[in-house]
Amino acid sequence: MTEQSQADTVPASESRSATAAAPRTRSARARFSDGNQRQILGLLGVLVILIAVGSFTTDNFFEVSNLVLLLSQASIIGVLSIGMTFVIISGGIDLSVGAIIALASVWATTGATQEFGLWGMLFTALVVAGVCGLINGVLIAYGGLVSLIVTIAGLASYRGMATLISGGQPQVVRVDGFGAIATTEFLGIPLLVYMFAATVVVGWLLLNRTTFGRHVFAVGGNAEAARLAGIDVRRTRTIVFVLSGLCCAVAAIMLTARTATGASTHGNLYELDAIAAVILGGTLLSGGRGTLIGSILGVVVFTTVNNIFVLNNLSTPIQQIAKGVIIVIAVLLQRRANKESTG
Amino acid sequence: MSTTLLQMRGIVKTFPGVRALDGVDLEVRTGEVHCLLGQNGAGKSTLIKVLAGAQRPDEGTIEWGGNTVSLRSPAAAMKLGIATIYQELDLVDGLSVAENIFLGHEPTTVGFARRAEMRRNARRLLERLGHGEIDPAREVGELSSASKQLVSMARALSLDARLIVMDEPSAVLAHDEISGLFRVIEELTRQGIAIVYISHRLDEIREIGDRITVLKDGRTVAEDLPAAGTPTERVVSLMTGRSMVSAFPERNPVSAPDRQSELLRVAELSRTGEFEDISFTVRGGEIVGIAGLVGSGRSEILQTVYGARKPRDGGVELDGGRLPPGNVRAAVRAGMGLAPEERKSQALVPYESIAHNVSLAALGRYTRLGWVDRTGEQAAAEEVTTALRLQPSDTKQPVRVLSGGNQQKAVVARWLLTDCRVLLLDEPTRGVDVGAKAEIYALVRELADSGVGVLLVSSEIPEVLGLSDRVLVLREGRIVRESPAHEVDEAEVLDLFIEGSAA
Numbered sequence: 001m002t003e004q005s006q007a008d009t010v011p012a013s014e015s016r017s018a019t020a021a022a023p024r025t026r027s028a029r030a031r032f033s034d035g036n037q038r039q040i041l042g043l044l045g046v047l048v049i050l051i052a053v054g055s056f057t058t059d060n061f062f063e064v065s066n067l068v069l070l071l072s073q074a075s076i077i078g079v080l081s082i083g084m085t086f087v088i089i090s091g092g093i094d095l096s097v098g099a100i101i102a103l104a105s106v107w108a109t110t111g112a113t114q115e116f117g118l119w120g121m122l123f124t125a126l127v128v129a130g131v132c133g134l135i136n137g138v139l140i141a142y143g144g145l146v147s148l149i150v151t152i153a154g155l156a157s158y159r160g161m162a163t164l165i166s167g168g169q170p171q172v173v174r175v176d177g178f179g180a181i182a183t184t185e186f187l188g189i190p191l192l193v194y195m196f197a198a199t200v201v202v203g204w205l206l207l208n209r210t211t212f213g214r215h216v217f218a219v220g221g222n223a224e225a226a227r228l229a230g231i232d233v234r235r236t237r238t239i240v241f242v243l244s245g246l247c248c249a250v251a252a253i254m255l256t257a258r259t260a261t262g263a264s265t266h267g268n269l270y271e272l273d274a275i276a277a278v279i280l281g282g283t284l285l286s287g288g289r290g291t292l293i294g295s296i297l298g299v300v301v302f303t304t305v306n307n308i309f310v311l312n313n314l315s316t317p318i319q320q321i322a323k324g325v326i327i328v329i330a331v332l333l334q335r336r337a338n339k340e341s342t343g
Numbered sequence: 344m345s346t347t348l349l350q351m352r353g354i355v356k357t358f359p360g361v362r363a364l365d366g367v368d369l370e371v372r373t374g375e376v377h378c379l380l381g382q383n384g385a386g387k388s389t390l391i392k393v394l395a396g397a398q399r400p401d402e403g404t405i406e407w408g409g410n411t412v413s414l415r416s417p418a419a420a421m422k423l424g425i426a427t428i429y430q431e432l433d434l435v436d437g438l439s440v441a442e443n444i445f446l447g448h449e450p451t452t453v454g455f456a457r458r459a460e461m462r463r464n465a466r467r468l469l470e471r472l473g474h475g476e477i478d479p480a481r482e483v484g485e486l487s488s489a490s491k492q493l494v495s496m497a498r499a500l501s502l503d504a505r506l507i508v509m510d511e512p513s514a515v516l517a518h519d520e521i522s523g524l525f526r527v528i529e530e531l532t533r534q535g536i537a538i539v540y541i542s543h544r545l546d547e548i549r550e551i552g553d554r555i556t557v558l559k560d561g562r563t564v565a566e567d568l569p570a571a572g573t574p575t576e577r578v579v580s581l582m583t584g585r586s587m588v589s590a591f592p593e594r595n596p597v598s599a600p601d602r603q604s605e606l607l608r609v610a611e612l613s614r615t616g617e618f619e620d621i622s623f624t625v626r627g628g629e630i631v632g633i634a635g636l637v638g639s640g641r642s643e644i645l646q647t648v649y650g651a652r653k654p655r656d657g658g659v660e661l662d663g664g665r666l667p668p669g670n671v672r673a674a675v676r677a678g679m680g681l682a683p684e685e686r687k688s689q690a691l692v693p694y695e696s697i698a699h700n701v702s703l704a705a706l707g708r709y710t711r712l713g714w715v716d717r718t719g720e721q722a723a724a725e726e727v728t729t730a731l732r733l734q735p736s737d738t739k740q741p742v743r744v745l746s747g748g749n750q751q752k753a754v755v756a757r758w759l760l761t762d763c764r765v766l767l768l769d770e771p772t773r774g775v776d777v778g779a780k781a782e783i784y785a786l787v788r789e790l791a792d793s794g795v796g797v798l799l800v801s802s803e804i805p806e807v808l809g810l811s812d813r814v815l816v817l818r819e820g821r822i823v824r825e826s827p828a829h830e831v832d833e834a835e836v837l838d839l840f841i842e843g844s845a846a
Contacts, residue, residue, distance in 0.1 A: 209717075210710075211715055217694070222693065225688070225689055225692055228690065229704040
């Protein structure tokens with residue numbers, strides 16, 4: 001190191017003042033680089049193949065009504081997968097989402113809640129699911145418990161509460177405005193799809209454009225490093241689970257409106273579909289790495305598979321087998337891609 | 344003694360985009376300690392992996408005892424008698440010493456391990472290493488790093504290894520443990536086993552090594568150098584391709600510490616079982632070094648000052664303001680920064696880019712209402728990494744591609760962005776090669792000259808003495824000596840470690 005170069009190394013205060021003058025290379029898309037990009041391209045490839053299969057094996061795959069149906073089917077798991085993406089990137093897992101949907105749906109449709117009309121029901125769903133997420137988050141972040149354990153407990157107890165409140169009976173939605181959520185369309189596209197899209201946009205901005213999003217990646221990638229860099233790891237973890245809860249609320253509203261009932265059986269095993277979509281989308285189960293776009297594509301791929309199977313009158317068991325095979329193949333491909341990119 | 348055991352010629356190994364090995368020759372004789380030197384990134388790790396059968400070379404020949412062989416898998420390498428002891432020891436913490444030694448080749452009767460025989464043989468192997476005191480029945484997780492290393496070596500012996508590759512074995516050891524390691528190595532070579540010894544510490548190589556091979560940029564640049572007789576300057580210039588400048592920067596009289604105000608005051612800090620009654624101050628522009636053996640409490644003190652551990656008694660003041668105990672965020676907000684000992688596990692977020700790692704602690708500066716100003720963030724990160732000459736200069740690369748020295752620069756860069764006023768450095772040059780060390784030293788001195796107070800912990804006494812203005816000598820959790828750095832020498836510090844007399 002020469003004398004001259006030493007002189008321009010520090011002090012820090014000077015280097016900061018010149019930030020505006022510093023050169024910009026290609027726009028900051030670090031998160032969307034190498035591995036992630038390949039991941040998303042791979043999923044798009046899979047989707048193209050599926051669409052080809054769909055159009056060859058069926059007559060009505062490309063009908064607008066079918067595509068709209070496909071999107072609205074993807075909406076509910078799609079919304080869940082957004083919250084799940086945050087949770088998994090932060091290094092956790094949330095198995096309680098299906099149960100939270102049940103509880104939110106039942107609580108929002110009790111006789112007493114329905115007295116308050118549409119807004120009262122929406123508010124109830126959001127608060128109930130948000131609080132469930134908060135309980136999960138606090139137990140995990142401040143209680144130091146493992147998220148797998150806490151959310152398994154949640155899976156059992158939230159659904160138990162839902163059954164208790166509803167007496168095990170489906171509760172019919174009598175508020176007209178609420179049912180309209182599932183039937184309203186703009187420009188031929190159901191409101192449900194718009195709700196899904198809105199959640200995607202909010203989630204994407206939160207994850208990729210805010211300090212909080214950055215902290216989620218840091219906590220999941222290396223919690224100790226995040227702590228020693230002065231990040232509030234516990235608060236970040238808590239918020240992530242609250243977000244997952246709020247996504248459950250949106251999903252519960254959508255599901256309740258579509259079925260016109262609140263039921264303690266709603267959302268059964270949805271957690272597995274959401275997790276599968278997130279993993280298929282390339283998010284690392286160990287945390288620290290992933291994309292929201294990947295998760296959305298994951299959901300769309302699964303929904304398209306279902307759609308094609310239904311159009312071809314293939315049975316549910318075969319659908320399930322196909323789903324399992326797709327997950328294994330996708331993860332194998334991901335492993336290869338990751339190996340190549342790290343050398 | 345000296346017949347050729349291993350002869351590698353023209354080994355080439357390429358990864359996508361990188362030519363990690365570009366024609367490496369290595370000749371190892373039976374019963375010698377062969378030292379492999381090279382800066383980080385010179386290709387040592389890849390060469391070890393080739394030797395261990397974990398990576399297959401693209402070109403080149405390998406002869407073993409005069410016969411051409413191919414090391415196509417780890418099992419093939421082991422079968423020939425090549426054992427590798429990695430820096431991160433590959434032992435299973437939950438299993439016993441004996442189980443670890445015989446893992447994968449347990450003596451069995453119809454599938455059942457013969458446990459008594461395993462223990463007996465394990466004991467014999469440990470005795471062969473001169474460490475019969477290690478109980479084969481103990482769980483490996485409870486052992487010290489030094490003992491774990493011995494278990495790894497016993498494992499190598501159990502596989503009838505004729506060549507043992509040791510990747511920086513001394514990095515995890517305390518001073519007195521290293522001499523124990525050397526005794527074991529001497530014992531092994533006496534039994535005709537060849538050792539390939541990798542270390543950044545030239546003094547060790549002088550003491551234990553027979554011959555040196557130097558790698559640079561994936562090539563062998565020198566072979567058959569006598570370990571004891573080759574001057575340091577020559578070794579360093581071979582490794583770096585340039586002649587050695589003085590490792591430690593001049594202490595700058597202009598920023599004489601006594602003219603600066605006191606920045607950090609640590610008063611009667613104690614943590615049960617770790618350290619007692621630690622008091623000292625750091626002024627702006629001053630580098631204070633803490634010298635102590637492993638286990639003397641030096642890292643624990645640093646972490647407690649930083650708020651990562653909660654003290655039992657005592658407190659920390661920064662610029663006159665008392666910091667809440669055990670609160671990292673308050674310390675960071677007040678202007679403290681820590682470059683921890685384990686950069687990978689404590690400082691860096693592996694999948695994130697260099698830029699994101701650098702901006703991690705200062706993100707608040709580039710945030711409005713929770714929204715990150717990514718242009719400003721990126722520009723600031725590039726500014727500071729360019730100033731520190733961090734390689735590669737493309738800060739969008741993931742941080743895990745960085746070499747040890749550049750990782751350290753990334754961590755220091757992080758704290759430059761926060762306007763840090765007191766920087767705590769825990770082993771700043773561990774795993775950093777010789778050339779980059781001098782750069783880190785210069786960087787730390789410049790930081791101090793710009794008014795930052797630096798608290799330095801290192802297990803390398805010359806580093807503490809050479810870099811610091813003032814030295815605290817720590818023994819068993821207590822400060823036994825405080826003095827200006829130029830008033831003590833290495834022998835005195837060593838003496839204090841052992842005797843603890845406040846001479």
